[in-house]
Amino acid sequence: MEKPLFDYQSDVADYVRNTEQMFRIMKEGVDRWCGGFKGKTVLEVGAGFQLPHGGLTTCLTLRDGAKRAFGIDIASPEEYAARPDHVAFWRAAREIYGVDVRGLDEGRVHFASQDILFDDAMFSRVTMLQMSASAMYFRDDMFDVMFSNAVFEHVPDARGVLKEMFRTMAPGGAAYIHWNPFTSLEMGGHDIGIPFYFPWAHLRLTQAQHIEMLRRVLADPALYSTANPPEHTITPARAKELAADPALFHKQMSDDLNRLRVRDFLAYAQEAGFEILHSGYHIKSDLRLYLTDKVRAELKGYDDDELLTSFHSAALRKPKADA
Ligand SMILES: C[S@@+](CC[C@H](N)C(=O)[O-])C[C@H]1O[C@@H](n2cnc3c(N)ncnc32)[C@H](O)[C@@H]1O
Helix, strand or coil: CCCCCEHHHHCHHHHHHHHHHHHHHHHHHHHHHCCCCCCCEEEEECCCCCCCCCCHHHHHHHHCCCCEEEEEECCCCCCCCCCHHHHHHHHHHHHHHCCCCECHHHCCCECCCCHHHCCCCCHHHEEEEECCCCCCCCCCCCEEEEEEECCCCCCCCHHHHHHHHHHHEEEEEEEEEEECCCCCCCCCCCCCCCCCCCCCHHHHCCHHHHHHHHHHHHCCHHHHCCCCCHHHCECHHHHHHHHCCHHHHHHHHHHCCCCCCHHHHHHHHHHHCCEEEEEEEEECHHHHHHCCHHHHHHCCCCCHHHHHEEEEEEEEECCCCCC
C-alpha cells in the first residue's frame, strides 16, 4: 500500500491516531467481556502486516499491562519491513505513543519476532508471526485474551479459525471480535462508495452489473465521496487507478471476501466449544431509509439486523475445565 487508500492515511499522524482509536474500541470490548489485558497473554488474530499500521494494536496491549502479546497474520511482517510508508508510520507511532520498534533509524520496521534475542522490556514481550489463523502452531491453552478486527470476513476458513482459537485459548479465557458480515450495507461488499449510491449492490446485482456500477462510481468523485463512514472516502489517485480496471477490482474484492453471515459465525463459534457472551449488531438508525420496500422485496431471506449492521461484535469464552 504505497499510495494511501483512504484520505486520513495521507497524514501519517492522523493515521497513527486513527489506529490508536481502533485499539481503544477493541480495548473497551476486552475490558468489558474478557477481563482486560492486565497480566494476560494476548493474541491478536489478523494483525494486518501488509498495512503500515499492522501490529500497532498488538503493541498497545502492553501499555495496558499485557504480560505478553502475539500478533499473527497470513502476511509476513518481514516482507513489508522496508516499505517507506510502514517506516514513516512507525516513526510517527514512536513519536506520538512512544511505541518503539527496532530498525527505524535504518529504514526498517523490525518487530523483533525472534524476541528471545532481546531483553528490552517491550520487545521481549511482543512477538509478530506469519501464521494462518486456521492452522496455528501455538500450543493448546496458551492465551488468556484474543482480539481481532476486520478479519473474519476475509479468512477462507472461518470455522477452522474459531476451532484454532478455541484450542489455543486457556480455559476461562475470552476473545473479543469485530468483523463485517457480508450482508452489511456499509462494509459487506467492501465496494467503496457504492453502498449509498446503490445499496446492497453486492447482494442485488449480477457480477457484470456490479462491475458496471463500480465503473460509474469510480469515475465520479461526487459518487465515490459519498462513502460512509467518511473515512472510507478513497483518494482521487486511488479511484483513478481502480477505475482503470473495475473488473479486476471487483475480482480482488470478491476473492478476498468469504461471504460469512452472522448466524454462521455464531454457529461455528458454538460448534468449536465457545460460550457466546455477547453478539452485537451495530445499527445506525439513519441507514434504515435505504431499506425501502423495493429493496426489502429483493433481499428476502435476510433479516433487518444483518442488513443494517455496520459491523458485528462478539465476545466468546472458553468455559473453565470444571464448568
Ligand atoms: C482488513 S485486514 C485487517 C487488519 C487489521 N486487523 C486492521 O484492523 O486493520 C484483514 C487481515 O486478515 C488477514 N488474514 C486473512 N486471512 C488470514 C488467515 N487465514 N490467517 C491470518 N490472517 C489472515 C489479512 O492478511 C489481513 O491482514
